[in-house]
Amino acid sequence: MxxxxxxxxxxxxxxxxxxxxxxxxxxxxxxxxxxxxxxxxxxxxxxxxxxxxxxxxxxxxxxxxxxxxxxxxxxxxxxxxxxxxxxxxxxxxxxxxxxxxxxxxxxxxxxxxxxxxxxxxxxxxxxxxxxxxxxxxxxxxxxxxxxxxxxxxxxxxxxxxxxxxxxxxxxRSLPPTVTADTGIDVLTHAIEAYVSTLASDFTDALAEKAIRIVFDYLPKSYQNGNDDEARVRMHDASTLAGMAFTHTSLGINHSMAHALGGRFHIPHGRANGILLPYVIDYNSKEEKAAVRYAEISRLLGLNYMSDIYAAKELRNMVIKLKENLEMPSCFKETGIPEADFLASIEALAATAMRDSCTQTNPRVPTQEDLEKLFKKAYYGN
Missing domain, CATH: 3.40.50.1970 (Rossmann fold)
Structure with a gap:
């Protein structure tokens, strides 16, 4: 890949x-x-x-x-x-x-x-x-x-x-919620760059380092904004991930977040964070993508034999990180009215399909796939 x-x-x-x-x-x-x-x-x-x-x-x-x-x-x-x-x-x-x-x-x-x-x-x-x-x-x-x-x-x-x-x-003065939202955005950038169809050894090195830093230092930045080491490392991670994805582009995680932000004005990082576990699940059904997610999981010390299981454990690690950051797990928790969201799903999916980030997603989606993903991410199931 x-x-x-x-x-x-x-x-x-x-x-x-x-x-x-x-x-x-x-x-x-x-x-x-x-x-x-x-x-x-x-x-x-x-x-x-x-x-x-x-x-x-x-x-x-x-x-x-x-x-x-x-x-x-x-x-x-x-x-x-x-x-x-x-x-x-x-x-x-x-x-x-x-x-x-x-x-x-x-x-x-x-x-x-x-x-x-x-x-x-x-x-x-x-x-x-x-x-x-x-x-x-x-x-x-x-x-x-x-x-x-x-x-x-x-x-x-x-x-x-x-x-x-x-x-x-x-x-230093960033509020904890902004620290969490922007930090999860870094993680999403790095993971999407790693599984992108344009990934290379050069971008992998940058994405891997950014992912490690986020899991090690984002909780510390969230808990104590005056932790200089954590703040410096997260600032570095953001740039490392940016260097990676400017060469690889991103994937449907960002396509969907762009669509949601344009319609419901959810903070971009928060939208990415909510979507990330669902996108990992969806993409992991493609064998090569599952292998790449498994590589990230093993990079973080989860040495499972099965690629599918390792990919699921990466999803679980993301969920656990978000819980530690007190982030919402689904869009319903952000206060978007159910009727408004459901009425918008078709348009959201169509917008995401046209987004340039979709082209480098490791699994080729259909509009129906994205509609189902939006619905899952709203209800959290």
């Missing part, structure tokens, strides 16, 4: 470790558009970035209209802000929504100005404030089409960040 031919490139320069944000003043920025969200501005966290820019006398403008599940309208507004200052650098500061918004702005700003090559488009620097998306090293972004009530995955080399700054000082 591992790809024996392909290419592997990690163009993003990664700066990591506590205090690594200081490198921002040394990168040679001239004029920046900072893309962030209102909370990070009002709380003063944005000063972590602006103080570094002020130190180096760098000109900047803050665009803080970011919303959860960033919309086409917000991206258009951000492009207009960029057009006013013609930034040489765009800085994404925040979680997945801020990063996706910044990527959307960069993409359309470059297109409008016909800046099609790496030399002329603004540089992108990503400073994540959650340990989950991996977007700091991917050429992916997800934008919400409010009219269609669907998330639109974008993928283009223009979206690959030039620099990623992984300063775990910025995630």
């Amino acid at each position: 591992v790809n024996w031919r392909g290419s592997f490139c990690v163009p993003t320069r990664i700066h990591y470790g506590l205090g690594s944000l200081e490198v921002l003043a040394q990168i040679g920025i001239k004029n920046a558009l900072i893309v962030s969200d209102p909370f990070l501005v009002k709380s003063g966290m944005i000063k972590n970035v602006t103080e570094q820019l002020d130190k180096a006398n760098i000109s900047y403008t803050i665009f803080s209209d970011v919303v959860p599940d960033p919309t086409v309208a917000v991206v258009v507004s951000g492009v207009a802000a960029a057009q006013k200052i013609l930034p040489e650098t765009i800085i994404a500061f925040g979680g997945g929504s801020a990063i996706d918004t910044a990527k959307g702005i960069l993409y359309f700003y470059a297109c409008i100005n016909e800046e099609k090559n790496e030399e002329s488009k603004p540089r992108l620097i990503v400073i994540p404030t959650t340990s989950g998306t991996g977007s700091e090293v991917t050429d992916f972004a997800v934008i919400t089409d409010e009219k269609a009530k669907a998330k639109i995955p974008l993928r283009d080399k223009k979206l690959m960040p030039n620099h990623a700054i992984l300063d775990a000082n910025l995630v």
Whole structure:
């Protein structure tokens, strides 16, 4: 199931470790558009970035209209802000929504100005404030089409960040629920990358390390946000998983989560976490996929002879981890009205089938398969 031919490139320069944000003043920025969200501005966290820019006398403008599940309208507004200052650098500061918004702005700003090559488009620097998306090293972004009530995955080399700054000082204050949601997102990225039809020895190494770190350090981050080692390791795991899935793409776990997020606005990581055990069960019915899940199970020390049984034990480990993180086990527990969910299943499945992530799932699904999976994940059976 591992790809024996392909290419592997990690163009993003990664700066990591506590205090690594200081490198921002040394990168040679001239004029920046900072893309962030209102909370990070009002709380003063944005000063972590602006103080570094002020130190180096760098000109900047803050665009803080970011919303959860960033919309086409917000991206258009951000492009207009960029057009006013013609930034040489765009800085994404925040979680997945801020990063996706910044990527959307960069993409359309470059297109409008016909800046099609790496030399002329603004540089992108990503400073994540959650340990989950991996977007700091991917050429992916997800934008919400409010009219269609669907998330639109974008993928283009223009979206690959030039620099990623992984300063775990910025995630100390994350609430436990956000730590859990984003941490499970890391695990889903890594597992889906490992079982993807585009997996390789290179992506396997990254995914395996990320999976190990999540099981070892996510519960510690959840229990004590001031555990520096746990915070640093989870920040690293997020990037490792991102490096893996930007080469492999993902699978139906993400296709389904994208569809749910676009319609019901469930936090992305939470949606992925709810779906993960059901997707493992579904994919394990394909023999090669079961072998890959079994390899992960054995990597974590569960030495079962049967691949099918080992795959089931991986599912059970995921369920146990989620219980320790006090996460919902099904969508009914998130408060989505039953009638609304059931009425949407056909549309959700159709949207997930069209999602690009579905193409690299280890088992080829039908729309009926996805409808059944959505129903199982709602009731928890």
